Amino acid sequence: MRKKLLFLVVILLLSIYPVHADNYLPINYKKTIYSQENGLKTTVYWAKIPKKYKPMLGLANDSVLEISDSGKIAVSTLEPSINAQNHNATLAINLGHWHGIVVNDGELLRAGVNEIRGHVVNYGDTLYMDKKGNLHALKNSMYDADDLMKLNPVWAVKGFFAIVKDNKFITEYDDEEAEYVKKRHPRTFIGQMTNGTYFVGVSEGRTSMDAGLTLEEIYEFVQKYISNNIKIIYLGDGGGSSGFIYKGKKINKKIDDNFTTERKTPNIIYFGKKNSKSILNNNNYSNNTPKKTLKIDRKLDKNGKKVLKLENIYDGISISKFLSNIDGDNKRIKILNGNGLQVEDGTLKNGYVLKTSANEYDIAIVGDASGDGYVSKDDVKKIMRHVLDDEKIDNDNLQTADINQDGVINMNDAYKILKYMK
Secondary structure, eight states, X not given: OHHHHHHHHHHHHHHHSOOOOOSSOSOOOEEEEEEOGGGOEEEEEEEEEOTTXXXXXXXXXXXXXXXXXXXXXXXXXXXXXXXXXXXXXXXXXXXXXSSSOEEETTEEEESSTBXXXXXXXXXXXXXXXXXXXXXXXXXXXXXXXXXXXXXXXXEEEEOSEEEEETTEEOOOOOHXXXXXXXXXXXXXXXXEETTSOEEEEXXXXXXXXXXXXXXXXXXXXXXXXXXXXXXXEEEOXXXXXXXXXXXXXXXXXXXXXXXXBOOOBSEEEEEEOTTOOOTTOOOTTOSSSOOEEEEEEOSOOTTSOEEEEEESOSSOOBXXXXXXXXXXXXXXXXXXXXXXXXXXXXXXXXTOEEEOSSOEEEEEETTOSSSSSOOSHHHHHHHHHHHTTSSXXXXXXXXXXXXXXXXXXXXXXXXXXXXXXX
């Protein structure tokens, strides 16, 4: 009886004061000094990861694209170590380039370097993971985003290209790829063995102590230290972007600014406990003034168009500046008003349409309840009057008045605007 009572007390205490297990996966890495010809050496950090711990894609910003104060549209970037902390990654490497296809959690986020402009990178390979955890590389000159999505990828990103497939070193490359093959550089790579085990590696380079690796040396290194049974080795964005992150800390050397600065990159591939919060409580989106972002919602709206969502646009965006930064000197892209007439000046607004040679997108300024193109205290008042049934928001602005996009317009939306108001 006493033992049973003691057992119940322990269970009760554990429910009140739970024991927190290690927030990291049981993954370790190794450091190897790789000897090369002519007395050269290169430090390589690498790890094997069981297939049960599937790699995940960690984006610097879920919207992929951001808008600078000058109106320039750019890819969102973040230091890989901070990105890894935000995702509570046990182990992470940078991988993807600034251009190419991006898919995460099965959703196509970007189809090219600037999808709106129609500029799609067609060299190299896109790396993707299927639902069984297998890694694959698709040739960009042969497959586009639509082809990729038919394969139901969990995530996809473009680094450079596969250097090994089915344990065979690839010797033929496109002209754009050839310059990366024989030269020694800091390198980043990810691979998978035939038994499903993953492996990652990052090499130093560009110093008197570390020569860097050629692609063939990556293959030789993997065969010597990791495995002879290789399904794939994929080359990520290396050079000054190379990053090997372990428990939130960058292990390899920083390269930029005389080896003092960690270069910001668009994404990482990481291994960690899914949906776990960072123990460092470091959140890229917790700034007082959040980044302006742009995202294509591929679900068609009531007008049968894709929606171009612009978020955190508190001070509006000039149409002329927006167009010049999207398209440069190319005049194929136009902004049309609700009557279908071209608009070249003024502020971008809800209900306007961005028309390209291939697509049309309805503009949605998230948080704009009044339809003037700004997110301001006027929108707070509009939302409050709407909630109190004093004055209903126009149908054209109902969707964008829902600033947190939870499907309901309420005081939370008004509060979110006030929180970041200058």
